[in-house]
Amino acid sequence: MGVTIKDIAKLANVSHTTVSRALNNSPLIKEKTKKKILDIANTLNYIPDYHAKNLVLQKSHTIGLFFTSMANGTSPSFLVDSIRGVSKVIDVQYNLFVRGIDDYDDYTYINNKRFDAIILMSQSDRDNTFIYNVVEKGIPLIVLNRQVDDSSIINILSNDKEGAYKAGEYLIELGHSHIAIIEGIEGFKSTQQRKEGFLNSLIDHNVSIRQEYMIQGNYDMQSGYEGMKALLRLKQPPTAVFCSNDDMAIGAMNAAFESGLNVPNDISIIGFDDIELAKYTTPSLTTVKRPIEKISMTGAEAVLSLMKMNKDDKSMLQNKVLINTELMVRQSVKSRSSM
Incomplete structure (x- = not known):
């Protein structure tokens, strides 16, 4: 049987309550007494019973990382970057529990x-029921990836609208005027934001918006492939395609190759996210870098701060943090004049 608090109390000639206070760094105990107790504990190789401690403190030492869904609309790269970002910040004293809300x-x-x-990596307004359940139960909460219109909830997200605007503007600057979009999952906030940003770039530069150039996708390679096939069947196919994520862009590239086209000589393709694979496609994929890992790290830092604060201090944290996107120019886009 291991060393207990009672064993340390007996040797230190103090009560077990005093030992407990010393081990938990309580300010209610003198430094001299605390040092004496800690020295004895170290000498005896005392190992705390964290399960018992958690029961007393009513702590689980578990932080939940939830997604709208892990089966639908969450690409493997998005999932990995999210978990990696949170794991870089959260200490090993915490268990990280990862799950989809739809489970x-x-x-x-x-x-x-x-x-x-x-920490919620939110992709849909449907998550609001989950969000307010968490708030009602008094659990510290940070929402990533989607803006929640409630000033009491802390949001950390990328500026997707701005990033999609940059993508459209870049294609226009290179002389493209027949530009299509393959959208993400219908109902997802990211789908809406990226579509709005892209269409705003066309409007601001007097480029016609054509209904047949707007294709619904599903954030996976298959929908990108099928979306590109549909675009290439048009009487006047586009010269450039903005895909709302990189997985769809890779699927679109494959459809173009299968149809005997060269990317970017015959058609330009641009993605969104900047997943690891984007640098290694042939040609390498021009895309908008959406720093999911950084967003996740920032979210983890915020939730740890939130856990240490009392209710009055929480107003000190920003309720909305926007992380900038970056256009990553590679080889899948070409000037229209040189095509």
């Missing part, structure tokens, strides 16, 4: 006995 029929098991805090 739950109800939210009975989402409570403050199971979770010390929750």
